[in-house]
Amino acid sequence: MDIRAQISMVFHLDKCIGCHTCSIACKNIWTDRKGVEYQWWNNVETKPGTGYPSKWENQDIYKGGWERNQDGTIQLRGAGKGKGLGNIFHNPYLPTIEDYYEPFTYNYLNLIEAPPGDDQPTARPVSMITGEPIDVKMGPNWDDDLSGTPDYARNDPNMAGLSPAERQAMFELERLAFFYLPRICNHCLNPGCVASCPSGAIYKRGEDGIVLINQKVCRAWRMCVTACPYKKSYYNWHTGKSEKCILCYPRLEAGYAPACMHSCVGRIRYLGVMLYDADQIEKTAAVPDSELVNAQLSMILDPFDPEVIQAAKANGIADSTIKAAQNSPTYKFVKTWGMALPLHPEFRTLPMLFYVPPLLPVMASVTETDGAQKAKLNPIAKTWTDNWLYDTSTEELWGTVEQARFPLKYMAAMFTAGDEKAMAERIKKLMAIRIYRRWKTVGDVDEAKARKVLADVNLTELQAEDVYYLTSLAKFNDRFVIPPAHREQAHEMLEFVGDRRGSTGFGFRETPARGM
């Protein structure tokens, strides 16, 4: 057993309001330099939608992640030793600037400095690459809130498994729904970017599992961009180096939450340490699709288990880190309560950013009611005068899960590699806690029912209260349990904490010009 500590994240999608504050916080700190204007280490997507870069989930186009061979081994889909070196002169699957968007600003000065004329002066969009006026064709959240649905939402790669009727149903005006998906680097346990880097510039920090790119070793072979199935490794066209989310490690080392998490308005983000068994990485990444989620969860070890603690100590993990693992909110969401799921586990990188799936768009449904149906309804159901019904509760407790506005198949394609049962389980837990709290606070659900739903999803009352607390009331220190960085142990950390605005965020400062 080779126990290591990993900083992991949980994003509670039910709470995300899609305000992009996280993206802006990140942009202001790290990516406001030349060459990285287009990079959004943190971005928020609308689902259904094609995301950023467009259709990143479609690995037939981008060839990211690992694929499982017949013999049960795994290999990188579009990179690796053979393919990476063979494609080094021209990476055939590299997303280009158009797949993200051409960064632009506006010629604001024209508004106040334009000479007198017949027309109202305008601020034309100007490319931040060439400086020439451009037609803006794309932005980092171009399909926000389902805009451009025919082009974007309807082409969501996650709908590949849906029947035409199911797809049609998703876009009926009355049933139309969407949710937000904020994304940062997953700091995977089996990262494709690390494995694909021919220079060996990308590495995982042993102490906390943060995946970083050493800017001085990166030689722009561009394989990480292809190999990362989440497209979270970006190419800086100005310096000729790849860059990616660094999980604000200078902040983490100082005990602060990463900027995106710190600034999150909806408080959807949780960060904590998890202990896992590194010996099992290879085996876990190679299990069949249907077992992926469970296999990954079983790699994560119980920080209260004396055996685990002993093995962790033997492996040099500090007491403070073990303590942080025991208090970790992410461990609770992922393991104790079994509510959070990795995004696209079928990419086999073992991502360590987990999502609590959204309940609301799934559960609520709008149906046309007839009198008979209405009579059966719980009095709490809200009805409109024109007989349309926005329903969040029915007689049949779990009925709405099956008839959800978002087909379970769609959600399962995102979070469980197609396992609808595992998906339904998480959603039922969310519903159960909601019903339980409804009984507690509003009181229009009867106690027997509330207790029954909890029992159905294997949650105790105490756990339900804990989930409620961590979801709704949690304070800063509950959401972010950051272990001390033990800088006293590491020269690197002692020397390079002074990252400043404008630096690349990797502990050194050098004019980032191309060539000589």
Next chain:
Amino acid sequence: MDASNLFLFVGLPYIAFAIFLVGTIYRYRATGFKVSSLSSQFLEGRALFWASVPFHFGILVVFLGHLTAFLIPSGILAWNSNPVRLLVLQVTAFAFGISVLVGLVGLIYRRLTNPRVKMVTNNMDIVIELMLLVQTGAGLYIGYAHRWGASWFAADLSPYLWSIFLFRPEATAVAAMPFAIKLHIVNAFLIIAVFPFTRLVHILVAPFHYISRPYQRVIWNWDRNLVRNPASAWTETRPRNN
């Protein structure tokens, strides 16, 4: 041999290799951050395919051909002793030479016309591309007009290059060669001299070590086995990254 030949074929090679050596070390140590292949595929990928791929594979084969003839001239001569094999070698080399030329012209055209690529172009990029163009043009002309270069390179130029590397320069034969060949040789040394100051440095960091490396890389900031040992709470080992 007159002074100009002495300079071009004896002095220049040593100056070129000296600049190459010192320049490369200086460049790597002083501005290591800028040692990169500086790919612009991200900004323009479609035309690049028909430029970068023919250029790189062409120049790889052509360079290895020159290298082989330099290292084992007798092997090349033995191969060429059969006229059919000689023909095959020459035509293949010529084809890859055209591949280089086509790719290079494509690269230059793309660099000069694509507005985005123009933004990431510096003067040295143009200089080195033009030098390579001269080199390729001269090389192809030699292949066409002074045929069976595979044989006479092994017979005459390989000994000349060896004489340079062994510090016993013997350039009489080279000085008596036709202009195109002299141009090819002199331009080659010039390219070697400017090499450290161009994007060509990416050749020196070609990732061959990737082949023998395990896929995943984990770097520890400190020795985790010593961390818990009170006798060695502090490690003097500098981390390898950054």
Next chain:
Amino acid sequence: MNKTITLWTRLLLTASVLLSAIGMASPAAAASGEETFKKKCGACHSIGGGKLTGPDLKGVTERRTEAWILQFVKSPQKMADSGDAAAKALLAEFGFPMPDQDVTDADIKAILAYIAGGGGGGGGGAAAPAAPAAPPSAADIELGAKLFQGLVRFEKSGPACNSCHHVKNDAVIGGGVLARELTTVFTRMGAPGTSAIIGQPPFPVMEAAYKGRDLSPAEVKALVAFLQDVAAKEAMQTPVDYGNNLLIGGTGLFLVLACLYGLIWRRRKQLPVNHAVFERQVKSQ
């Protein structure tokens, strides 16, 4: 700043070391006149032995001034070009210019002293076989042809003649064009001149190529036989023009290569994923 200075100092040091190495490696002091004559001149010139490929040099110091000789030996063609009457006359008489010689003034003076001293009398250092009175044997011609194009390697594995030389002959693959075309060399130079040059090449490029790999008398004989045969049959040969075939062949193979590139990477991503969407958008310009 300090770092830069040290680096430049180091650069200068390295350069000076290298340059001094070159200095030391420069050709050593002039060899004796006899030695140089045998090595450099003997292939074409005799001293009192009659006209070979080039004129008999006996008494040359009386016919020409030393200054003229010094200039001529180093670059005969240039002299003829510059309009020197004597050089022109020589060129007309022998039909081809003497190759430029890489010798120093001291070398030439030593040679002249050797010539003035009577010299060795006879022809060059090469064991020139007696001029064959009869046509050469078929076996020699065949061996010569094979040696010429390399099918039979030289004993000391020197490069085949056709690396640089072309002859108009159907029996062999077209030769190189780096050096002189040899179809009629036998007619011009005769057996002694030809074999002398083959045996001990006076041309710098050829000399370098066969340095330490000189041909055996038997090989020389076969080659001379072959060249004699070539010269005799010249009118009846229609060789292939390789130059353009090379060009066409190379281009053809490149096209195959290009197809291969396209085929190997046929699944490459060529367009932005939203290309259709972009194309539909109205452009403002």
